[in-house]
Amino acid sequence: MAEQLKVVGGGERGGEGGGENxxxxxxxxxxxxxxxxxxxLKYKGKxxxxxxxxxxAYSGLVALPYFDNVDPSEIDLLLVTHFHIDHSAALPYFLFKTNFKGRVFMTHSTKAIYRLMLADFARVGKAATEEQIFDENDLQRSMERIxxxxxxxxxxACGVRFWSYAAGHVLGAAMFMVDIAGVKFLYTGDYSREEDRHLKGAEIPSIPPDIICVESTYGVQTHLPLYEREKLxxxxxxxxxxxxxxxxxxxxALGRTQELLLLLEEYWASNPELHRYPIYYASPLAKRCMSVxxxxxxxMNDKIKNKVAQGNPFDFKYIQNLAGISDFDDTGPCVVFASPGMLQSGLSRQLFDRWCQNSKNALVIPGYCPEGTLAxxxxxxxxxxxxxSGQVVPLKMSVHYISFSAHADYTQTSEFLSTLNPAKIVLVHGEANEMGRMKSALQRRFENEGKSIEIFNPKNCQTVSMEFKVDKHVRAVGKLADRIEMKKGQEVSGLLVQKGFKHTLLEPEDLQTYTQLSxxxxxxxxxxxxxxxxxxxxDQMASIFSKVKLEQRKGKEVICIEPGVELHSQEDSMAVLQWKSDPITDTIADSIVAVLMQLQMKPGVKKASNGVPYRVMKSLARDQGEVDTKTGEKLFNPEATLIDEVLESIFGKVEVDSSQKAWIVNVGDVRATIDMQTHRVDCKDERVESQIRVAIKRIVQALYPIDCGC
Ligand SMILES: [Zn+2]
Ligand SMILES: [Zn+2]
Structure with a gap:
């Protein structure tokens, strides 16, 4: 049985960085x-x-994100959505060139393709003698950390709960949903709701998030239907x-390319007149890419799974692998798929340089091109x-842009956001103008729909801050849940166990059943x-504590002082004080040690002290002599002074509440109030209360003459 308790007053306290919410x-x-x-994302210390x-568009260190804006050692968790270099290629650098110590997660297929993709990226970078941000060795080592x-x-992981959804876009692409203390944050990465030849469209999460961080690559543009783009x-x-x-x-080398290869393979199969034109897939990793x-x-989706029965759909009949330009026999019309996609360097750039001055040739750019790239x-x-080479030449080849980059367009994104209806939206992955247009269009749409959703479009290093107040809930389980009545304002006590952001309240005996603790x-x-x-x-102990007993155990004497606190006799004038540690028994043990040490220094004190420690008697003697210099009256109140000092010798610091005329003693979380005149003790803990009572009784007995009856 389990009950949900809402903790009143939770989630309001201020904390570091302007409040814990x-x-x-x-x-x-x-x-x-x-x-x-x-x-x-920073929230609740995570x-x-x-x-x-x-x-x-950049190379070397300037291509990296602004890592110096954070302390990498504080990042608990790194979630990588997909293998495209604009989402994953700074990982080896972040892992081995910064003091990041957190955990890294991605999907199985992303990890496999990331390895190939980054090897290709490093190779192209090296060939262009650009400043390398990682090498093959870093890449290999990064595999062990993922x-x-x-x-x-x-x-x-790291106190954060998360899971992922299929994002469409490329094989293995994931949208991550993170739950921190009940607040859900969805990061889409690059996503597409459209199903294609091999991938399903992005899922709509079944659990609505509070905040969505969504890509805005295409701004307010709407894609032509897929079949029209394929036809073009x-x-x-x-x-x-x-x-x-x-x-x-x-x-x-990987990603949308496989979709285009599937498309051309199918087109060639149904157009025999094209069979004389070879199609090349040029990558030194071509074979390995296909096997991944x-x-x-x-x-992948059912379309491609159904094809498996007739043979491997990625084992192409009309497309040949090409390891590099040296293997390429450039003798006539052909189609070459070559990386990198933005023509910065490498094989695609070499072929562009070779073919760009001939008007019969064509450059077909099949995906989104960021600002600053040659594409x-x-x-x-x-x-x-x-x-x-630096030479400036006329551009004569025809240039075509038909996007298959599988980013959601405005129609998809506005539908997606409207369905999930989060409280806040953060736009990323879009040029400033596209992003701005998308923000305005979304605002208009949500206004018409009567939704109040706040939209942000931060620049790099610009922090978006938002308050999220979450009620704290405690789950009462086991015997405690059976015992309590769910009434508003009812006080419940039990053992509170916190795991991550989850709280469980239970009886101590249920600890092993409901938690992994004992x-x-x-x-x-x-x-x-x-x-x-x-x-x-x-006798010495009995003069301070009320329940002292002597027992014989295995032929040895044991003085039982308080429940759980014992003094065992040893040879050679030694004694062993033994106690089951808790804040109260620790205090009792301290006071016993103090008494024993005083006896050690002055064994004769026993007779004189009548149970009151020697140090206290000495202070009593000192105080008795003090007189008010003006009135000549004695200032001394021996009873109050003694009680104060004895309590302090047993419990540590004693506060004096002069308005209430009371002493206050704190033992761990237990607080006791002692009235200075009546000696009445108020305390929720019986052990502490009885110990204070006994101590006061002994002091009073020690101070006043014993009635001998004569
Ligand atoms: Zn991507
Ligand atoms: Zn991207």
Whole structure:
């Protein structure tokens, strides 16, 4: 049985950084730009990074996200959505060139393809003699640090609960839902709701998030239907080949390329007149890329799964692998898929330089091109371009842009957000203008729908702060849940167990049943020299404590002082004080040790003190002599002074509440109030109360003459 209790007053307390309910979201990259995706979420003391990519328009360190804006050692968790370099290629750097010590998660297929993708990226970078941000060795080592998860698999790491949904876009792409203390944050990464030849569209999470961080690549644009784009694409290629031209498709080695290869394979199969034109998939990793795709067919859609029965759908008949430009026999019309996708360097750039001056040739750019890249530049229809050699030449090849990049368009994103209806939206992964247009359009739509959703479009390093107040809930379980009545304002006490942000209240005996904890006792032992006979110690203890008993155990004497506190006799004038440790018995043990040490120093004190420690008697003697210098009256109140000092010798610091005329003693969490005049003790803990009573009784007995009856 379990009950949900709402803790009144929870979640209001101020904390570090302007309150514990403050959530801070900072893009370190992809803030009003496309590239180097990296976002940091801070909430309730947890720091989570989403994605760790490079900017494809830059090289070397400037391509990295603004890591210096955070302390990497404070990042608990890094979740990588997919293998595209603008989301993953800064990971080896972040792992080994910063003091990041957290955990990294991605899906199985993302991890497998990340390895190939980044090897290709490092190779292209090296060939271009750019400043390397990581090498093959870093990449290999990063594989050991990456942990994997499946879609929908719930993981709890670093006190944060999270799981992922299929994002469409590319194989293995995930949207991450993170739950921190009941607040749910969805990070879409790159996503597409549209099903294609091999991937399902992005899922709509069944649990609505409070905040969504969503890509805004296409702003308010709406894509042509997929079949129209496919028609345009295949026709442009066929036309160029038939006029005797060569067709260059600059692509990433993996991802959307596989979709395009499936499309061309199918088109070639149904158009025999094209069979004389070869299609090349140029990548030194071509074979391995294809085998990874074959491995993860189970993560793809039914269309491709159904094809498996007729043979491996990625084992192409009309497409040949090409390891590099040296193997390429450039003799006539052909189609070449070559990386990198933005024509920065590498094979795609070499072929572009070779073919760009011939008007029969065609460049078909099949995906989104970030600002600052050559691919983006040629889309502006420049008359001339600069080759890698530095030579400026006329651009004559035809340039086409038909997007298959599988990013959601405005229609998909506005539907997606409207359905999930979060309280806040943070836009990332979009150029400033596209993002701004999307923000306005979304605001208009939500206003018309009567929804109050706040939308943010932060720049890099600009922090979005928002308050999220969450009621704290405690789950009462087991015997305690059976015992309590659910009434408003009822006080409930039990053992509170916290795991991450979950709280459970239970009876101590249920601890092992409902948690992985078990109760234990700390038995403390201290060996103390004693100068007086052991049995005389019993009287000494009985003068301070009320329940002192002498027992014989295995032929040895044991003085039981309080429940759980015992003094065991030892040879050679030694005694062992033994107690089951808790705040109260610890205090009792301290006072026993103090008494024993005084006896050790002055064994004769026993007769004189009548149970009152020697130090106290000395102070009594001192105080008795003090007189008010003006009135000549004695200032001394021996009873009050003694009680104050004895309490202090037993319990530590004694506060004096002069308005109430009371002493206040704190033992652990237990507070006791002692009225100075009546000696009435108010305390919730019986043990402490009885100990104080006995101590006061002994002092009073010691101070006043004993009535001998004569
Ligand atoms: Zn992507
Ligand atoms: Zn991206």
């Amino acid at each position: 403050l959530m801070e979201i900072t893009p370190l990259g992809a803030g009003q730009e496309v590239g180097r995706s990296c976002l940091v 720091n989570i990074m989403f994605d760790c990519g490079v900017h494809p 942990e994997v998860l499946d879609y929908h698999q719930e993981v709890e 694409y295949t026709e442009v290629i066929a036309r160029s080949l038939q006029r005797g031209g060569r067709v260059l498709c600059p692509v990433f 795709y074959q491995t993860y067919i189970n993560q 983006k530049h040629v889309l502006t229809e420049p008359k001339e371009v600069q080759l890698l 109760a234990g006792t700390v038995l403390q032992k201290q060996t103390i020299p004693v100068q007086i006979p052991f049995l005389a110690l019993k």
